[in-house]
Amino acid sequence: MKKIINKTADVEQQMIEGMVKAYPQHVKKLDCGNVVVRANKKTDKVALVSGGGSGHEPAHGGFVGEGMLDCAVAGPVFTSPTPDQIYEGIKAVATPKGVLCVVKNYTGDVMNFEMAIDMAKDEGIEAQYVVVNDDVAVKDSLYTTGRRGVAGTILVHKIAGAKAEQGASLDEVVTVANKVIANVRTMGMAISPCIVPAAGKPGFELAEDEMEIGIGIHGEPGTHREKVRPADEIVTMLLDKITEDLDFAGKEVAVIVNGMGGTPLMELFVVNNKVHDYLEAKNIKIYNTIVGNYMTSIEMEGFSITLLRLDDELKALYNAKADTPAYQK
Secondary structure, eight states: OOOSOSOGGGHHHHHHHHHHHHOTTTEEEOSSSSEEEESSOOSSSOEEEEEEEESSTTTTGGGBSBTSBSEEEEEEETSOOOHHHHHHHHHHHOOTTOEEEEEESOHHHHHHHHHHHHHHHHTTOOEEEEEEOOBOSOSSOSSOSSOOOOTTHHHHHHHHHHHHHTTOOHHHHHHHHHHHHHHEEEEEEEEEOOBOTTTOSBSSOOOTTEEEESOOTTSOOOSEEEEOOOHHHHHHHHHHHHHHHSOOTTOEEEEEEEEOBSOOHHHHHHHHHHHHHHHHHTTOEEEEEEEEOSSOOTTBEEEEEEEEEEOHHHHHHHHSOOBOSSOBO
């Protein structure tokens, strides 16, 4: 294993510390673990908290800032943060308007966030949570009951964060977060695995001419493994599954072409080229596209495609200002 790190045990902490030193105008670190909060706390809005295992950078700490998250809690690589860590994050950002936790649908994340919310409620903090399950690839996986939460989570952060920034009530923010979840779909693939530093070896193996379709962000198996195809054919395969799952015809959509950490931008733009041609042919109007690394899997080579079906409300919130280390609007 070759990694540009110091001690394996220090990776997560040093990563968080390095991010905070790069973006002190956006974030600061709490003393209770790998928890980052907005540099300047806002007390007149619903606070948004998210998180999960490290290894998905810039998610989730990179989305802390104006118009998105108030707090992000990072566990060890691909491992949920503890309830105590999450609870400390909730306490740090809680306001009289309450707290919304945005949780990806992985069993450990859901369980630990539920426990932390119960702890917060015992302290008189009003808190709720939503569960993101945008991955259309598989219904159940090694880590989940139901569909996995993947890159569509970023759009929940963006739109629910904008609603909160406007001063909306907790119930209103929950409602719009669930509206995004109902209208967002994602599917991904990989041509090579990643190496978790503590494991020191690839999480799975692919032959030189193989790819995994429908893979999860922790390297979980997808729908099937097959020979690598040209990019246009891969995009068509993924978008066929996404558009079969939800009717996007005649709608406006926001698109994320998301790199898994080791995919060159050159290849992501090749992917996006076909995404646009495919959607145009299907009478699906692209309102906005972002291309880059947003929900990664360390250095895995691959990508995912996310479509969010927009209406006037979601479009206005999508367009609202956001200023975070990893995303600006």
